[in-house]
Amino acid sequence: ASLPTGTLSGAKDRSSAMSKDAVKVAVRCRPLSSKEKAERAKNCLRYPQEGQVVIGRSHAFTYDYVFEEAVDQQGVYDACVRDLVNKFIKGFNATILAYGQTGSGKTYTMGTASSHNVAYNSLGIVPRVVEHVFTTIEETMSKGSDVRYEVKVQFLEIYNDSINDLLNPQEGKSDLSIRETKGGISVLGAIEEAVKCPEDMLDSLDRGTACRVTGSTAMNATSSRSHAIFSMILVQTKQVELNDKADVRQDTMVSKFHFVDLAGSERVKRTGATGERMKEGININKGLLALGNVISALGDEKRKAAHVPFRDAKITRLLQDSLGGNSKTLMIACCSPSDTNFDETLNTLKYANRARNIKNKPIINRDPMAAKMEAMSKRIKQLEAIVAGEGKSLGGGVDSEAHEEIMNQLLNTEMEVKRLNRRLESTRQNLSQMRDRVVTLETERDRYRLKHDNLKTKVQEKHPDLLSEQDQKDDEESAKEQKEMTIIGQLRRKIMDLESKLDTDPLTVMRSKSSRSLLAKSSERRISLGGVSTTNLDDDDDDDDDDEEVE
DSSP states (O other): OOOOOOOOOSOOOOGGGSOTTBOEEEEEEOOOOHHHHHTTOOBOEEOOSTTEEEETTTEEEEOSEEEOTTOOHHHHHHHHTHHHHHHHHTTOOEEEEEEEBTTSSHHHHHTOSOOTTOOGGGOOHHHHHHHHHHHHHHHHHHTTOOOEEEEEEEEEEEETTEEEETTOTTTTTSOOEEEEETTEEEEETOOOEEESSHHHHHHHHHHHHHHSOEEOOSSOTTEEOSEEEEEEEEEEEEEEEOSSTTOEEEEEEEEEEEEEEOOOBOOHHHHOOOTHHHHHHHHHHHHHHHHHHHHHHHHOGGGTTSOOOGGGSHHHHHTTTTTTSSSEEEEEEEEOOBGGGHHHHHHHHHHHHHHTTOBOOOOOOBOHHHHHHHHHHHHHHHHHHHHHHHHHHTTTOSOHHHHHHHHHHHHHHHHHHHHHHHHHHHHHHHHHHHHHHHHHHHHHHHHHHHHHHHHHHHHHHHOHHHHHHHHHHHHHHHHHHHHHHHHHHHHHHHHHHHHHHHHHOHHHHHHHHHHHHHHHHHHHHHHHHHOOOGGGGGOGGGHHHHHHHHO
8 A cells, every 4th residue: 555645743753762772663654545444444543642652542652753644755764764874874784674564565665666657755765765875975976075985786585484686586596595704694695786876776676676576465465475685785995095195095984774674474364375375474474473582582681691593584694783783773663554453563563662672783884903093193193293383382492302202103103004004905805815715615515515405306306216225325334434443443452552561561571581581691602612603593493403513
């Protein structure tokens, strides 16, 4: 259902009562649909004052923003999104999360559907953010800024708890892998398209939306059957001069803006889903349940030390930075005012209320070493200015030794900064090469694993007996080899024990010495009698000849 144009009402920022890093929550209520009006449904929501919503008789909730049915798209954007975009341009990560039951207006609010032939008043958050970002970049460049901007886009889908790349649908239907890097959570193998203008980015949005899985249910004719994450990556690079103008380095700042359009929670009895649609609904509810558990673990003050189950579902794993991490996050809970959806709307409001207690830790995504070196460079300039000022104020009468000592300190500091700069650049290059190599190897490994599993599945389908016999043979050979290795190990240990006893047993040593002593005396006696070679002592066949020679 479309939301009509109106004026902003009941949308007040109440962040002063909360931490500046807390997750902000907005509630948006759509008008009654034509179907609900035909069923004579009544409005079950009331707005007694700004920032509050009451459902039924006694269920009252307070949020950062509350948007009634008459609030249009521009009103929502100006109230809670515009400031978030400005923070994103300054280097902070940002996330907007749309949650609600199926048919509550999430996709319309986010604007993740196609933007072609859509009136400007009906454009959602994503097209307006795209326009805002590129307009700001153009204005900054027109003022002669030395900052270079690069904008990229990524579009992912979580369907039946598998991650697909909507910008690369040919190869993106296989489940992609999630990796946790120093820069946060990333998806291995997902492409990031570089865009030059708003039209390019909206074209990527339209292409990805066309590949997204949708279906018809009893509650929504175009129900989203998957979670979608549309991401904008902004890379800002500028040249930073250290104390010496010849010593120039790059300072890079990378920020990400995630637009999360969650599939709607639904009940099978009401949607009438069967077969594949019912399976999709079950997986959707599993992901939303995992997300609710994460929100409860992060928002409950009594469970601060408890484990946060981010790994229970792919959607929660991807949102790990957005919930309790390095991001400024806004959650928009979309509701239906119809009394026929009373239970679903109440659950949505409770869900959103728990998210208000989550505290994030957003920071500007800048290289910390670069910031430290820039601060050192500024400090050097301040010290030089102080030294120069003292020299002028004293009429050149400053102590030459003190001045020389300060200048030596400044020189040493400058040399240290240059050395650290060279080391940093070298380390960054090596790290980048190693990271690229690791990503390539992991991609190849995952590709071969997938091929191996597919081939094994095909062989098992066609020749189940062959595969089972081969597996049995492999197991038998492995067991036989393991048994042989065990026996060899036992024999080696026994030999080592015997050798050790032979070397350390006193009785054995004494017997060995006595035998050698008697042998030596016998040899000496025979030599004294006839000068016989000692080698004949060991030759039993020549004993008679030796006796004759002696006689």
